[in-house]
Amino acid sequence: MLTGADPPLVPDRRQASFVELLHQQAPYLALGERARLADATPHGTTIVAVVHPGGATMVGDRTATLGTVIAQRDMRKVFPADEYSAIGVAGSAGIALDLVALLQVELQHFEKIEGTTLSVPGKANRLAGLLRSNLALAMQGLGVVPLLAAYDPAAQRGRVFSYDIAGGRYEEHEHYAVGSGSLFARGSLKKLYRPDLTAEQAQQVALRALVDAADDDTATGGPDQRRGIFPTVATVAAEGYRELPDDEIARLLDESGPPTGPGR
Amino acid sequence: MSLPFYVSPEQIIRDKADFARKGIARGRSVVVCQCTEGILFVAENPSRALHKVSEIHDRVGFAAVGRYNEFENLRVAGIRFADLRGYAYDRADVTGRSLANVYAQALGTVFTDNVKPYEVEIVVAEVGPTAAADEIYRLTFDGSVADEQSFVVIGGTAEDIAAALRQQWTEPVSRTRTLQLAVAAIAEGSEDHVAPAADTLEVALLDRTRAGRRFRRLERAAVAALLG
Numbered sequence: 001m002l003t004g005a006d007p008p009l010v011p012d013r014r015q016a017s018f019v020e021l022l023h024q025q026a027p028y029l030a031l032g033e034r035a036r037l038a039d040a041t042p043h044g045t046t047i048v049a050v051v052h053p054g055g056a057t058m059v060g061d062r063t064a065t066l067g068t069v070i071a072q073r074d075m076r077k078v079f080p081a082d083e084y085s086a087i088g089v090a091g092s093a094g095i096a097l098d099l100v101a102l103l104q105v106e107l108q109h110f111e112k113i114e115g116t117t118l119s120v121p122g123k124a125n126r127l128a129g130l131l132r133s134n135l136a137l138a139m140q141g142l143g144v145v146p147l148l149a150a151y152d153p154a155a156q157r158g159r160v161f162s163y164d165i166a167g168g169r170y171e172e173h174e175h176y177a178v179g180s181g182s183l184f185a186r187g188s189l190k191k192l193y194r195p196d197l198t199a200e201q202a203q204q205v206a207l208r209a210l211v212d213a214a215d216d217d218t219a220t221g222g223p224d225q226r227r228g229i230f231p232t233v234a235t236v237a238a239e240g241y242r243e244l245p246d247d248e249i250a251r252l253l254d255e256s257g258p259p260t261g262p263g264r
Numbered sequence: 265m266s267l268p269f270y271v272s273p274e275q276i277i278r279d280k281a282d283f284a285r286k287g288i289a290r291g292r293s294v295v296v297c298q299c300t301e302g303i304l305f306v307a308e309n310p311s312r313a314l315h316k317v318s319e320i321h322d323r324v325g326f327a328a329v330g331r332y333n334e335f336e337n338l339r340v341a342g343i344r345f346a347d348l349r350g351y352a353y354d355r356a357d358v359t360g361r362s363l364a365n366v367y368a369q370a371l372g373t374v375f376t377d378n379v380k381p382y383e384v385e386i387v388v389a390e391v392g393p394t395a396a397a398d399e400i401y402r403l404t405f406d407g408s409v410a411d412e413q414s415f416v417v418i419g420g421t422a423e424d425i426a427a428a429l430r431q432q433w434t435e436p437v438s439r440t441r442t443l444q445l446a447v448a449a450i451a452e453g454s455e456d457h458v459a460p461a462a463d464t465l466e467v468a469l470l471d472r473t474r475a476g477r478r479f480r481r482l483e484r485a486a487v488a489a490l491l492g
Binding site: 108113 | 315350351
């Protein structure tokens, strides 16, 4: 302080720090600046969910990107939230995996203490609450957009919930997709979805939507047959949460035929 | 000015212990027993809502006798401790031993500091990949811990039931056979020597053959079928 009356007893160490000066005067140039934070952390890409009679199916690709680079080829983005629900995450990978772990413990903790499971809207609301508490980080570019698919034993049907980064919760009655390839996946879903799909047909439709997303979105990873890395396909129904083994996914992909386009 | 009565610490401890023992002796018993599939919990408990046996974490189960509100407190505290530790470190870092230590501290503190000790006896069991790796701890109202082998019985007629079970015990046998042995021992330990009805039994298994959450309850119909 140039005009201060008394000299400070404790010298202000920040005066000699360029980093502090940069934070005060030009925060957009300092480390921790928003856009860089978002670019410097891996991002999960596309998740697709389809409701069908008696359950719901969720499919997620396995790629995490770091800007234009592939950060991980075999990342899991679809997980069991509990015995009857699946959570898929797109967005900032580190925060997303933490959100999944937190939701899993949250649901299980309630179940153990109360001796009963949360209702499906209860689970969906808890996830909204967790997202809302991440709002500050989301505003700095570390946002997560999850998708929740659950079997509702009370209603005896599958239900899908989508979210925004502020914790807004929306029930989807047919299908939905989130992540970088979601626009292409949603277009595909609109044409392929029928309300009377069987579980296997719903898996097929969701897989084809994901393949379409991978076809047109550079960040979404399609099935990598040479490495044996397949999308995660999870279905929730009265029997509980079940993931398809790789050979079944390969069969569904074979049955859906080759993609259209140039090169053939 | 009147002098306050002097009561020796020995007398206070003795009185508290007697009080707690009397409270526990009024309750029905719980048998916790190794079997080839895991660790089996068999409790005489007609209530379907108020459990004496509970899941704490992936590999750790809990059983209690005595005052319901007191052991329910301990059960919830155990779940909180286990979930916090599992989230902060890893799910594999939640062990029966650490939980038994926390319970011992809590019970010991209540016993010495509070006017009324907890009238409870609890068991913490951790299932391992093999029967040799199983851990069973018995904790009493004053915070003392015993590391038990093969099986443990807590509750009102615990000693009689344990004596009956000891006669039959050789090594861990199948879940069905273990359930039958436990129920026979409970019958022998009871005053009228009548086996409890299947729908008054609360039965659960820490299943070593499963991955993730190993604890699961056996429905009363399934228990009746296993008892034949």
